[in-house]
Amino acid sequence: xxxxxxxxxxxxxxxxxxxxxxxxxxxxxxxxxxxxxxxxxxxxxxxxxxxxxxxxxxxxxxxxxxxxxxxxxxxxxxxxxxxxxxxxxxxxxxxxxxxxxxxxxxxxxxxxxxxxxxxxxxxxxxxxxxxxxxxxxxxxxxxxxxxxxxxxxxxxxxxxxxxxxxxxxxxxxxxxxxxxxxxxxxxxxxxxxxxxxxxxxxxxxxxxxxxxxxxxxxxxxxxxxxxxxxxxxxxxxxxxxxxxxxxxxxxxxxxxxxxxxxxxxxxxxxxxxxxxxxxxxxxxxxxxxxxxxxxxxxxxxxxxxxxxxxxxxxxxxxxxxxxxxxxxxxxxxxxxxxxxxxxxxxxxxxxxxxxxxxxxxxxxxxxxxxxxxxxxxxxxxxxxxxxxxxxxxxxxxxxxxxxxx
Numbered sequence: 001x002x003x004x005x006x007x008x009x010x011x012x013x014x015x016x017x018x019x020x021x022x023x024x025x026x027x028x029x030x031x032x033x034x035x036x037x038x039x040x041x042x043x044x045x046x047x048x049x050x051x052x053x054x055x056x057x058x059x060x061x062x063x064x065x066x067x068x069x070x071x072x073x074x075x076x077x078x079x080x081x082x083x084x085x086x087x088x089x090x091x092x093x094x095x096x097x098x099x100x101x102x103x104x105x106x107x108x109x110x111x112x113x114x115x116x117x118x119x120x121x122x123x124x125x126x127x128x129x130x131x132x133x134x135x136x137x138x139x140x141x142x143x144x145x146x147x148x149x150x151x152x153x154x155x156x157x158x159x160x161x162x163x164x165x166x167x168x169x170x171x172x173x174x175x176x177x178x179x180x181x182x183x184x185x186x187x188x189x190x191x192x193x194x195x196x197x198x199x200x201x202x203x204x205x206x207x208x209x210x211x212x213x214x215x216x217x218x219x220x221x222x223x224x225x226x227x228x229x230x231x232x233x234x235x236x237x238x239x240x241x242x243x244x245x246x247x248x249x250x251x252x253x254x255x256x257x258x259x260x261x262x263x264x265x266x267x268x269x270x271x272x273x274x275x276x277x278x279x280x281x282x283x284x285x286x287x288x289x290x291x292x293x294x295x296x297x298x299x300x301x302x303x304x305x306x307x308x309x310x311x312x313x314x315x316x317x318x319x320x321x322x323x324x325x326x327x328x329x330x331x332x333x334x335x336x337x338x339x340x341x342x343x344x345x346x347x348x349x350x351x352x353x354x355x356x357x358x359x360x361x362x363x364x365x366x367x368x369x370x371x372x373x374x375x376x377x378x379x380x381x382x383x384x385x386x387x388x389x390x391x392x393x394x395x396x397x398x399x400x401x402x403x404x405x
Contacts, residue, residue: 001033001034001085001086001373001376002033002034002036002082002083002084002085003028003033003034003035003036003084003085003086003087003088003376004035004036004037004038004079004082004084004086004087004088004099004102005021005025005035005036005037005038005039005088005089005090006038006039006087006088006089006090006091006095006096006098006099007021007037007038007039007089007090007091007095008039008040008067008068008090008091008093008094008095008096009021009039009040009091010022010037010039010040010052011042011045011047011049012042012045013042014268014270014271015212016115016180016293016295016296017090017091017115017116019180019271019295020090020113020115020157020180020295021037021090023180023181023182023183023365024180024181024365024368024369024372025037026183027181027183027365027366027369028369028372028373031366031369031370031373033373034051035051036051036053036082036084037049037051037052037053038053038054038055038075038095038098039052039053039054039055039068039095040054040055040057040066040067040068040095041054041055041056041057041066041068042054042057042066053072053074053075053078055068055069055070055071055072055075055095055098056068056069056071056072057069067094068094068095070094070095070097070098079102079106080106084106084108085108085109085376085380086108086109086110086111086376086379086380087099087102087103087106087108087109087110087111088110088111088112088113088376089110089111089112089113090112090113090115091115092112092118092143092144092147096112096147100147100150107383108383109152109153109376109379109380109382109383110150110151110152110379110383111151111152111153111154111155111375111376111379112147112148112151112153112154112155113154113155113156113157114154114155114156114157114161114165114292115157115292116292117161117290117291117292117313118140118144119137119140119141120216120290121216122136122137122140141168141169144169145169145391148169148171148389148391149388149389149390149391150388150389151174151388151389152174152378152379152382152383152387152388152389153174153175153176153375153378153379153382153389154171154174154175154176154389155175155176155177155178155372155375156175156176156177156178156292157177157178157179157180157292157293157314158177158179158291158292158293158294158313158314158317158318159177159317160313160314160316160317161292161293161313161314162175162177164313169391170391170392171389171391172390172391172392173389173390174378174382174387174388174389174390175389176371176374176375178368178371178372178375179293179298179317179363179368180293180295180298180363180365180368181363181364181365181366181367181368181369182295182298182299182302182360182363182364182365183365184302184360184361184364186272186275187275187278187279187299187302187303187304187360188302189275190275190276190278190279190303191276191279192276192277192278192279192280192281192303193280194276195276195277195279195280196280199264199280201237201280203235204235204236204237205233205235205236205237205282205283205343206237206239206280206281206282206283207226207236207237207238207239207281207282207283207284207285207339208238208239208240208241208277208278208280208281208283208284208285208300208305209222209238209239209240209241209284209285209286209287209296210240210241210242210274210278210296210299210300211241211242211286211288211296212242212243212244213240213242213243213244213245213246213247213250213265214244214245214246215246216288216290217246217287217288217290218287218288218289218290218310218330219240219246219250219287220250220253221287221310221330221331221332221335222238222285222286222287222335223238223250223253223254223257223259223263224257224332224336225285225287225332225333225335225336225339226238226259226262226263226285226336226339227257227258227259228332228333228336229336229339229340229343230259230262232340232343232344233340233343236262236343237262237263237264238259238262238263238264239263239264239266239277239281240263240264240265240266241266241269241274241277242266242267242268243267243268247265247267250265251265274299275299275303278299278300278302278303278305279303279304281300281303281305282305282349283305283306283307283308283325283339283342283343283349284297284300284301284305284306284307284308284309284325285307285308285309285335285339286307286309286310286315287309287310287330287335288310288312288314288315289310289312289313289330290312290313291312291313291314291315292313292314293314293317293318294309294314294315294317294318297309297314297315297318297319298318298360298363299360300356301318301319301324301356301357301359301360302357302360302361302363304353304354304356304357305353305356306324306325306342306348306349306352306353306356307319307324307325307326307352307356308325308326308328308335308338308339308342309325309326309327309328310327310328310329310330310335311327311328311329311330312330315327318359319359320355320359323352323355323359324352324355324356324359325342325352325356326338326341326342
């Protein structure tokens with residue numbers, strides 16, 4: 001099968017969407033399919049993979065990412081020659097809009113993965129007033145409903161997001177839950193002991209978390225909880241892997257809480273180094289409530305880490321409270337209580353580790369890639385029958401019809 005991935009983010013950017021795109025692409029290629037990636041350009045970065053095609057881009061004020069400019073005469077000429085079977089977009093904007101146009105021009109089925117709770121990102125638009133933010137969130141919801149109806153199929157990474165889309169968006173059919181698959185091998189073979197020695201962490205208990213340092217990830221709650229737990233466990237160190245616009249404010253908060261010397265901000269590190277950091281840790285904690293799946297939690301569990309996390313969307317689809325770890329309320333005291341409970345019971349930590357690794361193995365990328373092919377095959381049939389995603393809520397009545405694209 002010939003498949004086109006349209007994504008606003010790809011290497012060298014490191015985030016959950018990029019890992020999902022890269023993971024599925026690598027596995028689908030190994031299974032004998034051709035996957036062509038259309039993504040943003042990024043400075044002088046040189047691709048070492050075949051079939052990666054770049055659109056020009058401009059840096060965003062967020063500091064570490066660029067926005068694709070969805071115009072390329074080269075791609076316009078190339079696409080018809082690729083003899084594509086399906087176009088799969090991983091975003092609804094920028095190159096997502098290009099994917100819509102190209103699918104219509106070439107008569108191809110369009111599949112969309114709903115990676116992100118986009119309405120949780122309106123705070124980046126500089127209108128802090130609550131009424132304006134509410135208006136923006138409603139506008140995002142309306143626009144997403146319109147976009148979804150231009151597709152043959154929606155891929156949803158988690159059951160909790162599926163429940164939301166069915167209940168709030170009126171999603172009726174032509175959707176499938178396909179979590180992002182995980183390649184367990186790097187996490188099983190990573191050398192955590194060597195990294196602990198290199199960092200001087202041999203006599204410390206390492207609590208680790210991974211993600212973009214941005215407001216929607218709820219890092220303040222994790223730092224506040226750590227400050228409370230550290231009083232009971234003075235040998236504890238918190239390691240935060242990632243970078244982003246909140247880094248300086250989080251470092252300031254750590255200083256104000258008196259824990260600056262016990263919190264390590266690694267900044268952004270190459271993805272291939274992440275497994276060793278996870279293997280070097282003793283437990284994983286996560287406070288985000290805006291995840292569609294929580295891929296970093298799966299990766300932590302693949303490294304055999306017990307989890308203490310806020311009971312939020314995405315995370316609750318992966319972690320079973322009391323089995324792989326603890327899920328708690330979105331509150332610093334509750335998170336601190338869960339961490340204290342875990343760290344005070346080595347036997348429970350060992351049991352959670354075993355269950356975490358077992359659960360991670362259910363996210364096998366080979367199996368999930370085969371599910372993805374089944375989605376594509378269904379989308380091809382639906383395109384031939386002129387069938388599109390349908391919503392039953394009243395707000396969708398004024399949506400743009402596929403023929404208007």
